[in-house]
Amino acid sequence: MPQDSPKPPESHDAVPTPQARGEHFARFLHRDSKSAPMGAVFAPTITPTSLYALPGDPAGAHQYARWSNPGWSALEAALGELDAASAVIFPSGAAAICSLFASRLRPGERLLLQADGYMGTRVLAEKFFVPFGVQVDLCSTRELASRSFAGYRMALVESPSNPGLDLVDLRTCAARAREHDCWLVVDNTLMSPLGQQPLALGAEAVVYSDTKILNGHSDVLFGHVASRNAELIAGVSEWRRVAGAIPGPFETWMVQRGLETLELRQERMQASALALAQALAARGGPLEVVYPGLPGHPAHALACAQMQGFGPLIGLTLPDRGTAERFIQECRYLRPATSFGGLHASAECRARWGDPVPGGFIRLSVGCEPPAALQAEVLRALDVVLGPPPAAAAGSR
Numbered sequence: 001m002p003q004d005s006p007k008p009p010e011s012h013d014a015v016p017t018p019q020a021r022g023e024h025f026a027r028f029l030h031r032d033s034k035s036a037p038m039g040a041v042f043a044p045t046i047t048p049t050s051l052y053a054l055p056g057d058p059a060g061a062h063q064y065a066r067w068s069n070p071g072w073s074a075l076e077a078a079l080g081e082l083d084a085a086s087a088v089i090f091p092s093g094a095a096a097i098c099s100l101f102a103s104r105l106r107p108g109e110r111l112l113l114q115a116d117g118y119m120g121t122r123v124l125a126e127k128f129f130v131p132f133g134v135q136v137d138l139c140s141t142r143e144l145a146s147r148s149f150a151g152y153r154m155a156l157v158e159s160p161s162n163p164g165l166d167l168v169d170l171r172t173c174a175a176r177a178r179e180h181d182c183w184l185v186v187d188n189t190l191m192s193p194l195g196q197q198p199l200a201l202g203a204e205a206v207v208y209s210d211t212k213i214l215n216g217h218s219d220v221l222f223g224h225v226a227s228r229n230a231e232l233i234a235g236v237s238e239w240r241r242v243a244g245a246i247p248g249p250f251e252t253w254m255v256q257r258g259l260e261t262l263e264l265r266q267e268r269m270q271a272s273a274l275a276l277a278q279a280l281a282a283r284g285g286p287l288e289v290v291y292p293g294l295p296g297h298p299a300h301a302l303a304c305a306q307m308q309g310f311g312p313l314i315g316l317t318l319p320d321r322g323t324a325e326r327f328i329q330e331c332r333y334l335r336p337a338t339s340f341g342g343l344h345a346s347a348e349c350r351a352r353w354g355d356p357v358p359g360g361f362i363r364l365s366v367g368c369e370p371p372a373a374l375q376a377e378v379l380r381a382l383d384v385v386l387g388p389p390p391a392a393a394a395g396s397r
């Protein structure tokens with residue numbers, strides 16, 4: 001059962017200083033260092049069970065394992081800390097998003113989705129909620145800034161969008177959504193709670209695919225919802241309990257373990273991604289780089305104000321699909337895979353999924369490789385498929 005929504009601590013400003021962020025994560029890592037009783041196990045435990053002892057009238061914290069598990073409570077407390085909210089975990093990001101739709105939307109009500117957001121969210125809404133009478137409208141990230149939320153029960157947005165990496169001002173959206181009793185839900189998968197705090201910016205809820213950077217080891221699917229709204233938390237908890245969209249004890253334990261290194265991994269990825277994006281932009285030649293951390297990004301100022309770091313994803317456009325595929329194959333430190341936020345750098349041509357991007361557009365997810373080694377290898381592979389960079393051709397490299 002979810003706890004009452006905790007009050008956000010003082011340090012939970014919308015854009016905390018690097019020092020405040022460091023202290024928050026240090027506190028997070030040591031959250032039970034002193035409160036544990038003598039002989040307690042510090043490592044997270046796994047409780048694989050379907051039954052709990054339940055004689056007589058039902059009572060107590062644990063009655064049936066579709067309703068609760070000690071491992072869930074431990075992970076929910078940890079995830080909740082990171083957003084200063086209550087968290088409810090699910091077996092995937094998609095299940096977490098579904099819980100929000102199912103618990104909030106009724107026939108005749110309207111849902112606003114991002115046209116350039118995660119495709120699975122739109123498919124879920126259109127295949128399973130539209131037939132039940134929910135009206136779904138689409139709006140691009142760029143149009144969101146001036147979009148009215150009047151008449152919507154819920155709007156689900158992502159900033160930066162993926163794979164386009166467009167940004168929207170979340171504080172402004174949240175304020176306008178509140179005027180119309182529209183729940184602004186931010187899918188914060190790309191940035192994690194360490195890279196962006198949508199609840200502090202006024203959003204009603206955040207939803208995550210923990211499959212990505214939160215677990216970070218590319219070995220489990222998982223998701224969660226976090227919110228300071230007790231009604232919302234009760235709704236998604238009830239949905240999980242009744243619909244049975246429950247995480248397994250073992251996966252729960254794996255995510256708990258992965259989460260402990262989130263700060264370390266994310267700092268490395270973001271620093272490496274920024275340096276790589278700068279190197280790609282400096283290289284020149286027939287390529288285009290999109291990264292919110294580059295001063296040339298149209299929303300760079302907003303990125304600096306709203307995010308802490310710029311995320312692990314770089315958009316790299318090469319002249320055509322064939323060149324892009326050859327580059328991914330040539331580069332020894334890129335896994336050809338879909339997904340992002342894992343320890344290993346990965347890349348794919350998004351055109352293969354029908355995204356409205358040029359054939360040569362690559363979504364490149366920077367991992368935890370030693371940054372100089374990754375950068376040198378990416379530049380080497382580019383030289384192989386594109387020929388030497390303009391500066392080298394002019395004799396200055």
Ligand SMILES: *Cc1c(COP(=O)(O)O)cnc(C)c1O
Pocket residue numbers: 092093094095118120158162187189190208209210211212221222223
């Ligand atoms: C991957 C992803 C999802 C879906 O998560 P799963 O864990 O694959 O179910 C939802 N939103 C975003 C932004 C994602 O990247």
